[in-house]
Amino acid sequence: MTGGATLRAETPEDHSAIHGLLVAAFERYGEAELVEALRKEGDLVFGGVATVNGVIVGYAALSRMNAPIPALGLGPVAVAATLRQKGVASALLRWSLARAQDDQWRAIFVLGESAFYGRFGFKPELAADFNSPYAGPHFMALALNGALPAKVGPVDYAPAFERL
Numbered sequence: 682m683t684g685g686a687t688l689r690a691e692t693p694e695d696h697s698a699i700h701g702l703l704v705a706a707f708e709r710y711g712e713a714e715l716v717e718a719l720r721k722e723g724d725l726v727f728g729g730v731a732t733v734n735g736v737i738v739g740y741a742a743l744s745r746m747n748a749p750i751p752a753l754g755l756g757p758v759a760v761a762a763t764l765r766q767k768g769v770a771s772a773l774l775r776w777s778l779a780r781a782q783d784d785q786w787r788a789i790f791v792l793g794e795s796a797f798y799g800r801f802g803f804k805p806e807l808a809a810d811f812n813s814p815y816a817g818p819h820f821m822a823l824a825l826n827g828a829l830p831a832k833v834g835p836v837d838y839a840p841a842f843e844r845l
């Protein structure tokens with residue numbers, strides 16, 4: 682189920698709409714500025730957008746992490762308030778994670794609610810094997826393309842996250 686949305690990778694023409702979506706969803710500028718900094722610094726690997734009637738209603742960013750294995754950080758993730766609870770984020774995340782798998786990434790890390798991200802396979806116990814400033818119950822990992830090697834930290838997000 683896609684919540685009626687079309688899923689695709691972002692293009693430069695989308696940047697302004699993504700900015701607006703993130704500011705509205707988080708009710709602050711931080712996440713929108715984070716995505717712009719990730720792009721500018723070459724750390725945004727993949728931005729997935731969900732559209733309805735050509736309008737961007739969902740966004741998920743995957744950025745390069747500093748890690749001993751090829752790893753991406755997931756976030757920010759946002760869906761327009763009027764279209765929540767219809768499966769848009771779930772569809773966008775499943776699609777984005779599949780792209781990362783196809784591109785041979787080995788892990789995705791996320792900081793968030795396990796009740797939400799757990800449904801996509803993210804587990805705190807997988808992230809716990811890595812040293813990270815974000816370590817804790819909200820720091821989760823998903824293994825792609827095979828099991829993760831144990832205890833191979835440290836992992837950290839791209840530098841732009843430090844300014845969030």
Ligand SMILES: CC(C)(COP(=O)(O)OP(=O)(O)OC[C@H]1O[C@@H](n2cnc3c(N)ncnc32)[C@H](O)[C@@H]1OP(=O)(O)O)[C@@H](O)C(=O)NCCC(=O)NCCS
Nearest residue numbers: 706758759760765766767768769770771772793794796797
């Ligand atoms: C989180 C968010 C992206 C979910 O988008 P969505 O399209 O409504 O998500 P879906 O419809 O695919 O899934 C909804 C499910 O996620 C759950 N969920 C949403 N936000 C959650 C949260 N913060 N913690 C736990 N569960 C959450 C809902 O309860 C719902 O559960 P259900 O399927 O059991 O009813 C959206 O609520 C949003 O943009 N929030 C504001 C920005 C934000 O907080 N982003 C997350 C940052 S990590």
